[in-house]
Amino acid sequence: MIRLGYRLQYFVQTAWRGLRSSLLTSGVSVLTIAVALGLMGGFGLLVLNMQGLLDRFGEDLQVSVYLEADLSKERTQELDATLKSVEGVRHVEYISPEQALQHFLSVAGTHAGLIEGLDHNPLPASFVLTLAPEKRTKQDMAIVVESLQGLPGIEDLVYGADWIEGYTRAIGFVRWLAAGLGGVLVFATVMIVANTIRLAVYARRDEIEILSLVGASRIFVSVPFLLEGMLQGLLGGLLALAMLYAAFRLALPEIAHGLQLLVGLAAPSFLSSGDMLLLVACGAGLGCFGSLLALIGGYRH
Amino acid sequence: MIRMYGVSMSYLASTYALRDVSLDVGKGEFVFLTGSSGAGKTTLLKLLFAAERSTEGQIIIRGRNIARMRGAAIPELRRHVGVVFQDFKLLNRRTVEENVSVALQVRGEAPRIVRAKAFQMLKQVGLQNRRHDYPLSLSGGEQQRVAIARALVNDPEILLSDEPTGNLDPDLTLEIMDLLVQASTRGTTVLVATHEHGLLSRYGKRVIHLEHGRIARDVPAHDVST
Numbered sequence: 001m002i003r004l005g006y007r008l009q010y011f012v013q014t015a016w017r018g019l020r021s022s023l024l025t026s027g028v029s030v031l032t033i034a035v036a037l038g039l040m041g042g043f044g045l046l047v048l049n050m051q052g053l054l055d056r057f058g059e060d061l062q063v064s065v066y067l068e069a070d071l072s073k074e075r076t077q078e079l080d081a082t083l084k085s086v087e088g089v090r091h092v093e094y095i096s097p098e099q100a101l102q103h104f105l106s107v108a109g110t111h112a113g114l115i116e117g118l119d120h121n122p123l124p125a126s127f128v129l130t131l132a133p134e135k136r137t138k139q140d141m142a143i144v145v146e147s148l149q150g151l152p153g154i155e156d157l158v159y160g161a162d163w164i165e166g167y168t169r170a171i172g173f174v175r176w177l178a179a180g181l182g183g184v185l186v187f188a189t190v191m192i193v194a195n196t197i198r199l200a201v202y203a204r205r206d207e208i209e210i211l212s213l214v215g216a217s218r219i220f221v222s223v224p225f226l227l228e229g230m231l232q233g234l235l236g237g238l239l240a241l242a243m244l245y246a247a248f249r250l251a252l253p254e255i256a257h258g259l260q261l262l263v264g265l266a267a268p269s270f271l272s273s274g275d276m277l278l279l280v281a282c283g284a285g286l287g288c289f290g291s292l293l294a295l296i297g298g299y300r301h
Numbered sequence: 302m303i304r305m306y307g308v309s310m311s312y313l314a315s316t317y318a319l320r321d322v323s324l325d326v327g328k329g330e331f332v333f334l335t336g337s338s339g340a341g342k343t344t345l346l347k348l349l350f351a352a353e354r355s356t357e358g359q360i361i362i363r364g365r366n367i368a369r370m371r372g373a374a375i376p377e378l379r380r381h382v383g384v385v386f387q388d389f390k391l392l393n394r395r396t397v398e399e400n401v402s403v404a405l406q407v408r409g410e411a412p413r414i415v416r417a418k419a420f421q422m423l424k425q426v427g428l429q430n431r432r433h434d435y436p437l438s439l440s441g442g443e444q445q446r447v448a449i450a451r452a453l454v455n456d457p458e459i460l461l462s463d464e465p466t467g468n469l470d471p472d473l474t475l476e477i478m479d480l481l482v483q484a485s486t487r488g489t490t491v492l493v494a495t496h497e498h499g500l501l502s503r504y505g506k507r508v509i510h511l512e513h514g515r516i517a518r519d520v521p522a523h524d525v526s527t
């Protein structure tokens with residue numbers, strides 16, 4: 001273990017030297033990794049923000065249960081209890097005709113005149129059901145609504161927002177796209193690093209031979225190459241983060257309007273520090289894996 | 302320290318580079334290996350650090366038959382066998398000091414010890430002032446001394462040297478030879494392959510003559526001081 005520590009300095013030094021000695025190929029490799037990881041991070045960012053929006057607006061996914069006019073107090077309380085017992089219903093709120101009117105007047109604005117001429121409040125009392133988050137899909141909502149249909153005292157049931165259904169599907173699509181593209185990019189990243197390291201191994205084959213002649217183990221010879229690949233991935237990851245952040249800060253205001261349609265009015269958020277770490281770690285891991293592939297294929301010669 | 306029993310080696314199917322060689326070299330012994338070109342000197346040395354594998358026979362070094370050794374055990378063997386290659390085999394992209402250090406680093410020595418030993422060794426071969434230079438900026442003789450420093454720095458049990466004085470002027474030849482002889486007086490077993498008959502008589506060490514892959518003569522050491 002101590003010896004490993006002693007060697008670490010040598011390994012890092014040698015890996016760094018290797019990276020510098022092939023600046024061009026390493027640079028190209030780092031750049032390509034950065035673009036690949038940047039694209040992956042970009043998609044991650046998009047999914048993240050879309051999901052965030054859904055989580056915020058999903059709260060609005062409610063079922064309104066309009067009651068028959070002049071329903072007795074007892075029947076109303078009975079209904080309240082029944083609704084609360086329905087599976088998937090998390091919260092039940094009673095809205096009296098007066099509250100409904102107030103709400104209507106507050107949002108109706110210029111259209112308030114619609115009911116001004118009436119001498120009594122035309123709005124019915126209602127219950128608003130909030131569903132458990134996992135039940136906020138069209139199917140689950142339909143099931144809940146079906147179980148309520150025909151209950152005595154209920155005049156009408158209104159539920160759902162089609163845009164959320166569509167939006168959920170859009171997120172699913174973006175997620176699949178990201179996964180597919182991510183798979184391709186991961187593969188590409190590994191191949192790029194593998195190729196760069198294979199070249200490095202080839203360029204330094206004399207050095208490898210000499211090291212082996214003075215008693216270097218396979219591991220001693222290989223680790224600097226692994227580190228070199230890892231370093232490329234790490235630098236690529238950092239560069240990707242920088243590019244993402246720059247794009248987020250600079251390009252976002254430009255496309256803000258278009259983006260609003262996609263992710264809504266809420267201010268988009270950047271990757272969390274955990275996600276940033278993950279991205280860079282991904283780069284390092286892929287780089288390491290790529291050079292491992294190169295070494296398995298290339299060491300023998 | 303080195304024992305060979307009936308060792309044969311052929312690169313190509315029909316011809317032998319070494320044929321039925323048996324010999325016994327003790328600890329701290331200094332042996333010249335000589336013979337005409339193609340006699341098998343380099344091949345014999347290569348077998349001793351497993352750069353080539355024998356086709357027949359046993360080679361016992363440090364109590365192990367290296368002719369049958371697993372590939373994974375070879376690095377450990379090489380850490381106890383210093384080799385000075387005819388073409389030096391220095392790492393051209395590393396400094397003189399790093400070239401010498403690497404023989405210690407492969408053993409996992411602490412950086413502090415690596416620095417101290419490498420410096421000490423370079424001082425012994427008179428290159429302490431060139432330690433930050435790169436091999437290609439050194440003369441042939443200086444490169445050779447770096448190669449010797451690397452071979453000796455970890456105090457190997459065996460030192461192998463192929464034509465160590467091949468392209469050196471006479472003064473330098475003696476200087477280099479003195480380094481090798483010194484190593485043997487410190488207990489390292491030294492094998493030197495050479496063409497130069499002048500050296501053989503000057504030092505009076507044991508001489509093994511190879512001819513067509515066989516040991517033709519094995520002349521024991523004799524006193525030359527008189």
Ligand SMILES: Nc1ncnc2c1ncn2[C@@H]1O[C@H](COP(=O)(O)OP(=O)(O)OP(=O)(O)O)[C@@H](O)[C@H]1O
Nearest residue numbers: 312313317318336337338339340341342343344345
């Ligand atoms: N890599 C090889 N492949 C095939 N044959 C080889 C190889 N290396 C050496 N030989 C042959 O083995 C025989 C012994 O060669 P070796 O290099 O051991 O001789 P040597 O005594 O070192 O000669 P020199 O004094 O010229 O260095 C020669 O016949 C040579 O042609």
Ligand SMILES: [Mg+2]
Nearest residue numbers: 342343344463
């Ligand atoms: Mg030879």
